[in-house]
Amino acid sequence: MTSKKEESKSKEGDAPSLTEEVAPHIAIQGYEGCFHQQAAQYYFGKHVTVECCATFKEVIAAAKDKSRTDGCIMAIENSIAGSILPNYNLLQSSGLKIVGEIYMQIHQNLLVNHGVELEDIKEVHSHTMALQQCYEFLDQYKWKLVETEDTALSAKHIAQYKSKHIAAIASTLAAEIYDLKVLAPKIQTLKKNYTRFLVLKRPEDVKEEQIGNKASINFKTIHKEGALARVLGVIAIHKVNLSKLQSFPIPGSDFKYQFHADMEFDNIKTFHRVIEKITPLTEGIKIYGIYKKGIWK
Numbered sequence: 001m002t003s004k005k006e007e008s009k010s011k012e013g014d015a016p017s018l019t020e021e022v023a024p025h026i027a028i029q030g031y032e033g034c035f036h037q038q039a040a041q042y043y044f045g046k047h048v049t050v051e052c053c054a055t056f057k058e059v060i061a062a063a064k065d066k067s068r069t070d071g072c073i074m075a076i077e078n079s080i081a082g083s084i085l086p087n088y089n090l091l092q093s094s095g096l097k098i099v100g101e102i103y104m105q106i107h108q109n110l111l112v113n114h115g116v117e118l119e120d121i122k123e124v125h126s127h128t129m130a131l132q133q134c135y136e137f138l139d140q141y142k143w144k145l146v147e148t149e150d151t152a153l154s155a156k157h158i159a160q161y162k163s164k165h166i167a168a169i170a171s172t173l174a175a176e177i178y179d180l181k182v183l184a185p186k187i188q189t190l191k192k193n194y195t196r197f198l199v200l201k202r203p204e205d206v207k208e209e210q211i212g213n214k215a216s217i218n219f220k221t222i223h224k225e226g227a228l229a230r231v232l233g234v235i236a237i238h239k240v241n242l243s244k245l246q247s248f249p250i251p252g253s254d255f256k257y258q259f260h261a262d263m264e265f266d267n268i269k270t271f272h273r274v275i276e277k278i279t280p281l282t283e284g285i286k287i288y289g290i291y292k293k294g295i296w297k
């Protein structure tokens, strides 16, 4: 049986020559018209093919499976709704490497079937992160908010069932694909609304250390005063920019914490020096990847 990955590679007919670049097949959370698909196209180009998964857990499983995909794209944080904490745990247990990141401007829209007006709406369906990005708009109404797997899938469902009382929050691309009306455009709480996505690959497919100016690491510190401050001091002394520090509980540890840190630097040697110096101050330090800082799109 041909896997979806092989199918996608042979779509154009003949097997690609050795010199020909093969469009990657990438696992995403969501379906046709979702923001992950747009992020995949932005990063890999229009020819990328996607393996649509219902949950982030499935995305990671698909990314780890060589017969299914070449890796995945996973949202990790949003500038309005904040960090997607469960994804930090998934990243940690996955063993996958970060090879890139994407900051993508997200416009959320209220979509309905043609003929439906604001006063007809009783429920609004969307991905939890999308709903959270639109609370200020949604708070004006008494609609029931329903969390779904995906923005685009919500749009597809209201079109499919010709719903008269349900709206979806999704992209204008989803509106086009499923022939829905944009009843209210750009309803996210702040005009500027960015989601950061990580590009992950299996470690064996990351041939050599990436050339980059950003890195993500994970570490634990002992439960003693000043332990984290000492680590941060080393980072500061080396003039490395700590662009994100996220603490999250170690599962099953009665609230002991681990830290995820993103760092930006001009010289890779400086980053390695920081790692050398903080290793004795931390436990279980892990480098998730060295990659090129994403451009805000």
Ligand SMILES: O=C(O)C(=O)C[C@]1(C(=O)O)C=C[C@@H](O)C=C1
Pocket (backbone or CB within 6 Å): 029, 030, 033, 034, 035, 036, 037, 075, 078, 106, 127, 129, 130, 149, 150, 151, 152, 195
């Ligand atoms: O539902 C989608 O369209 C997704 O791609 C998921 C997702 C997310 O996980 O944050 C992606 C970007 C937006 O922030 C809203 C939802």
